[in-house]
Amino acid sequence: MPHCLKQSLCMMGLLSILMLSPNAFSQQEPGTASDDDVTTESFQDWEVRCQRNGEGPSPCAMAQLITQPDSDQPLMQVILDYPPEADDPVMSFFVPLGVRLAPGMQMSVDDGEPIQFPYQVCQEQGCRADAPIESSMLQELRSGTTATLSMIGPQGDRMDLDISLAGFTDASNRIAP
Structure with missing residues (x-):
């Protein structure tokens, strides 16, 4: 991995990643949510966060x-949720600046056929790409062990990041509408 990208990856903190996060991870303005407003559950390598809502689910x-x-520095955050306006879940990827945008990203499960999707936006904190997850891909994710996200670095080199699917099935069942 090129040094400038590795340095950029290491400097990205969890707070900056969450600032770009959709839906349940950003339901309230920063600083207004208390611990009483959010419940958190762990499912192996996945964390489920639910915003308490007195008006409905x-x-x-x-x-x-x-x-x-080697350092526990954040490289990427992956979020799966069910947007109110969509039937299928959406998987959002938050990566640092310094990736080539035109090729987009690819994701495959256990070396299966990859799906390709574009970046949505880049801001100071990093770039975000959203992938609609159709039912067949959701099943692959639930039955898989590792998903691999591929992106292109600034020098044109392919970078692969593995996403553990341990706990994915239980977590995705927990958030399903």
């Missing part, structure tokens, strides 16, 4: 923070 999302093995 609590919106929930599941997330995994991918860190550098």
Whole structure:
């Protein structure tokens, strides 16, 4: 991995990642949510957060923070949730600046056929890409062990990041509408 990208990956903190997060991870303005407003559950490598809502079902999302093995510095965050306007879940990926945008990203499960999707937005904190997850891909994720996210670095080199699917089935069942 190029040094400038590795440095950028290491400098990205969880707070900056969460600032870009959709739906349940950003239901309230920063600083207004108390611990009483959010419930958190762990399902192996996935965390489910639900926003307490007195007016109806609590919106929930599941997330995994991918860190550098030797330093625990954040590399990427993956969030799966069910947006109110969509029938299928959406998986959002938050990566640092310094990736080539035009090729987009690819995700495959256990070396299966990859799906390709574009980046949505880049801000100071990093870039976000959303992938609608159709039922067939959801089944692959639930029965798989590892998903691999591929992106292109600034020098044109392919970078692969593995996403553990341990606990994915239970977490995705927990957030399903």
